[in-house]
Amino acid sequence: MRGNVVWMVARREIVTRMLTKANIISMVVMLVVILVGAGVGRYFLERESTPEATRVAVEQSTAALEPQISAAAQATGTDVEITTMTAEEARAAIGDDEADAPLDAFVTGDPASPRVVVHQEADPAVMDMVTAAVRAYVVSDRIGELGGDPTEFEQAMAAAVPQVEALDPPDDEAGFDGAAFGIATVMISLLLFALIGSGSMIAMGVVEEKTSRVVEILLSTIKPTQLLAGKILGIGIYGLFQVVVLGGALVVATRILGVEGLSVDVGAAMIWLVVWFLLGFLLYALLFGGFAALVSRQEDIGSVTTPLMFLLFVPFYVTMFLVPNDPDSTLVRVLSQVPFFAPFMMPVRDAFGALAGWEMPLAIAISAVTIPVLIWLAARVYQRGVLHTGGRMKLTDALRG
Template identity: 65%
Template sequence: MSSNVVWMVARREIKTRMLTKSTIISMAVMLVVIVAGIFVLDYFATRDAHAPASKVGVAQSVSALEEHLEVAAAQQGLDLELVALADDADAEEALTAEGDDALEAVLSGDPASPEMLVAEQPDDAIQQAVSTAVRSYVVNEQVTGLGGNPAAFEEALASAVPQVRSIEPEDSPDRFGPAYVVSMVMISLLLFALIGSGSIIAMGVVEEKTSRVVEILLATIKPTQLLAGKILGIGIFGMFQVVLLGGAAVGGVAATGLTRSLEVDLGASLALLVLWFLIGYAIFALLFGGFAALVSRQEEIGSVTTPLMFLLFVPYYLTMFMVPSDPDSTMVRVLSQIPVFAPFMMPVRNAFGALSGWELGLSLAISLATIPLLVWIAARVYQRGVLHTGGRMKLGDALKAGRS
């Protein structure tokens, strides 16, 4: 019977919060922003990959440079297309051509000191490739003239570079790589969901006190049942937001093909995000719901929600700045076991591959063990404060034994 009452209150909250016009419009806007943002990111990420090749004309007199140009362009990662010209006189005409036939530069003259003709300003990458190719050609000619082996000489020259060794492990994660982007999106979504859900609970509690609706409700149900139903209903709504928006982000990334460049398991990351949302929501919803009963007017709600917002923003910003720089530091490992820090730090550490199974299990156990204590505190404060009228009730008075 008690569970039926709680579920009845939860359904009322779901219907009230989820089916309003403002909620539907805001959710639609956020979905559009997330999907559009992913496609914009995909555009900028792949724009260079689809850039047309740079076309360079090579007159017959410098055809000996072609092989060296191809090698130099490959070393620079330059997409270079060489176009053979029958005569040096064709250079100016080829540069002024329009459309796909236009060339960015034309080489002619002596291969050891060619002339590079351009329409306006030379492209730095092309100029560098040409300079490298000319040097390679000259070296080959000189080595051959001295009776040496040009291939062996170039191999020895290529190896004559300093060998760089880093003291950091080779598999250390890139601080601002894909793992950083995925983890920051996750904890930002988590922060948004927790703030939104907690604020709705707090405003709902105070609204019912102000309108005296709570007195009618408590004539038929217990205060703990009312609080539990409210938290359950708004929690389902918050879960719906997380799954919908997180799923839209994962779907958009998969649709654009950005997952090919990611070394992060998006499915596992989303599942872990949902798990920590449930735990984080249970922790903060109890605090928001219980402490909101201490005030009787909407104007006073900030006095109880501000400290709770502080408890949300501090873990968020510490996670953002501490975990990416060193996800396995002693401080991070300790903080990630504290219930208010764990929902933010654990998903990010997992994205960076710095989370061991025993740490996840221990953090879950500590957080779950904390929830019954918070249930006791929230229920006690709510029972004492929800029927209190007048000025703000002190937390110490609400925690005292007995009922008013």
């Protein structure tokens, strides 16, 4: 019977909050924006996907490689422009960022084992093309000099590898995964949006019922804890619906954009996002629902929700600034186990592949153990504050009463 009462309250919340015309329209608009935006992005990506010609310069001493480079480019379908330059001209062209057609690479030295001079990092396609050209040169020009000896021939082929010289080597950022950061940012932003929306909806609903005195009628037939539980359940279902629908739309958007080869399993990331939404929702919704009962007017609701919003934004921004820089640091590991930080930090660290096998289960367990404590706290505050009228009730009075 108690479960039926809670579900009746939850169903009322779903109908009055989730199925309103404003919510339906806003959800449809967000879906259209995501999907249309992905389609427009795909259109512009395809327009800009036509590769520019690769510009390679050779020194006079390595001019013999020009035919082989052209042949290798033709075999791989690469559009290449080959010019002859001196070393000084090539180095100036490579470092000139304002040039209309910047030079991608300069080949110099012995044609059988040349050096490839680049600005920062060598383009793999250029390296493959030059390597194929060098090997072809060795086969065509040296095999006769080797006298047909297989051993000498293999040794010459093994040495036919270009050496890379970078004029401005890039900083070591091997640990940063741009795809993981992008997916993680979208995930916790969606989580923050859902938690703020759900928490605010619960708080406003509690105060509305107090202001209209509807709560007095409801509490004549059901218990305060049942009313609070039903309200949290109903709005939680709406919040979960938002996360699943908008998260699914983002997954579809990645498919529309043709994003392939991501280092992050988007499907698994979505599952963990749902898990952490459910845990995060319970952690924060209990506080929003319980503490909102301390005030009796809509004008005063900010005094309750502002600290809770701060409690949401702090973990979000701490996650954004700390985790991408060092997802394995001691501070990040410790904060990841704190219940109010875990819903944000754990999905991001998981996206970066920085979690040990025991960390996710431990964080879930700690959050699950914290929830009953918050249930007791929220129920106690709600029971004593929901029928209070007039000015704001102090939290200490609610806990003592």
